[in-house]
Amino acid sequence: DSYLNEHYTFDNFVEGDCNRLGRSAGLAVAQRPGVTSFNPLMIYGSVGLGKTHLIQAIGNYIKNTQTNKFVLYVTSEKFCNQFINAIKNNTLQAFTNFYMQVDCLIIDDVQFLAGKEKTQESFFHIFNHLHQSGKQIIMSSDRAPRELAGMQDRLLSRFKWGLTADVQQPDFETRIAILQKKLQADGIYIEDKVIEYLAHSIDTNVREMEGVIVSLMAHASLNRKEIDMDLARTTLKNIVVDNEKEVTVDSILDAVTSHFDVNMSDLKSKSRKKETVFPRQIAMYLMKEFTNLPLKSIGYHFGGRDHSTVIHAVQTISIMLETDKEVEKTMQKLYKYFNRVRV
Ligand code: ADP
Ligand code: MG
Structure with missing residues (x-):
């Protein structure tokens, strides 16, 4: 599996001044991966401007036109996690070998590698191997390479070997x-x-x-x-x-108690009953989302729990939101209490 989302194509990517260079370089790379001087191709720009769409469109194009090529899309976060697991399980060699077999490596949001020395080292070796073998590397980042603090210089200098193009706000x-x-x-x-x-x-x-x-x-x-x-x-x-409109602690507590039909005192208690734990975690998540309160203060509203409990709650809900449609629906409804739309 290449882990590409086939909905991201060049056909449904609208071209404008904001993305012209990246798009045309991307198309050139898609047509002749590893052959053009755009290697690596680095697309950067702030969130929601089409970086993931564009780099996946390149991958899909290659996958569909050169079926013998192994295209792999991976987020930097996933790459990091895989790397950590490989260390844990003593499978580092298999991890490295796997990535070295790829013909076109697409790695999204490389800013995530910042400060992760060991992962960067591993990526550096994979990068070198692929580049020397004429394999294509495509990356995205939420900022320009020169602004990537916490990234090793030798890696940054390699990012600049190819073409760096930004995507901007559409006019x-x-x-x-x-x-x-x-x-x-x-x-x-x-x-x-x-x-x-x-x-x-x-x-x-x-x-x-x-x-x-x-x-x-x-x-x-x-x-x-x-x-x-x-x-x-x-x-x-x-x-x-x-x-x-500001969303306050009280409005969050009100929304959660009325939506889940739980008592305020239960919500704020130390009760571990399932009927209260989930709403409580949701409330913590919403406070983290909407208020500027430090985690410790959020915990204070729930029977003086410490910040690690809040972190745990936020993580739990974040994962559920990703994996459970019902939880996502619940969250949408709660947002409506604050006249907001979850987008
Ligand atoms: P980024 O990775 O830069 O945060 P995405 O690639 O996830 O942004 O884009 C956000 C959404 O906007 C996606 O659904 C994507 O399909 C869409 N999008 C962004 N740019 C364009 C574009 N030029 N034409 C069509 N859709 C676009
Ligand atoms: Mg993205």
Whole structure:
């Protein structure tokens, strides 16, 4: 398995000034992996601007056109975890051999390797082997290589051997094109002026644009109406304006107790009953998300628990959110208590 998501393609990646260099370099690499001078290819830029989409599109292109090539997509986080496990299980050689067999290695969010000396060392050796064998390496990062503090110089200097291209915030016209493409893919028709209104209003990143489309569709089907200017305005108002509203400890406690129908005193007690533990962990998670309280203060609201309990709760819920659709749905509902949309 290459661990690629086949939905990320060049066809559904909208080109604009914001990503032109990265996209065209990416296409060149996709057509002739390991052969162009764009090796490694490093795409950087802030969150939600299409880095993962682009590097996976390259992988999918290679996988589909050169079926004999072993393409592998991995996040740096996963790479780190695999490395740690390999040490634990005494399988470091197998780990290294596996990565050295790859024809095209796509490694996402390399900033995650910062400060992880041993993992960087291992990546360095794999990188060298692949590069010397004419294999393609593609990376993404949330910042420019020169801003990657905690990364070994020898690794940074290799990142610069190939091409480094940034992705930026899409401009107005590109935002329109992206919205049109997404709506078209979902088979939704919206008037041009509504699209323009949306493109004007959401100027942060593409992921947020997608979030707004999802909310629009939800609102439209809920109210059994079309996505018109009216609906667009109210939807955006909920997302953009009410987002500013502060979420407090008390509002979180209220939302959690009423949603799960638990007593405030139980929630704040040391009870280990399943019916209270889960809501309590959710409440801790929400406090971590929405308030600036230090973990210790969060623990204080729940019978004076220490910060490690809070960390555990946050981790537990984070994992559940990733793996359990019901928990994700519950969280969506809780966000609605605060007039927020989880995107
Ligand atoms: P990043 O990895 O930079 O945080 P992603 O690649 O995950 O961002 O992009 C966030 C979302 O926005 C994805 O669903 C992606 O498909 C979409 N997206 C980003 N840029 C574009 C683009 N130029 N055209 C179409 N969709 C895009
Ligand atoms: Mg990404």
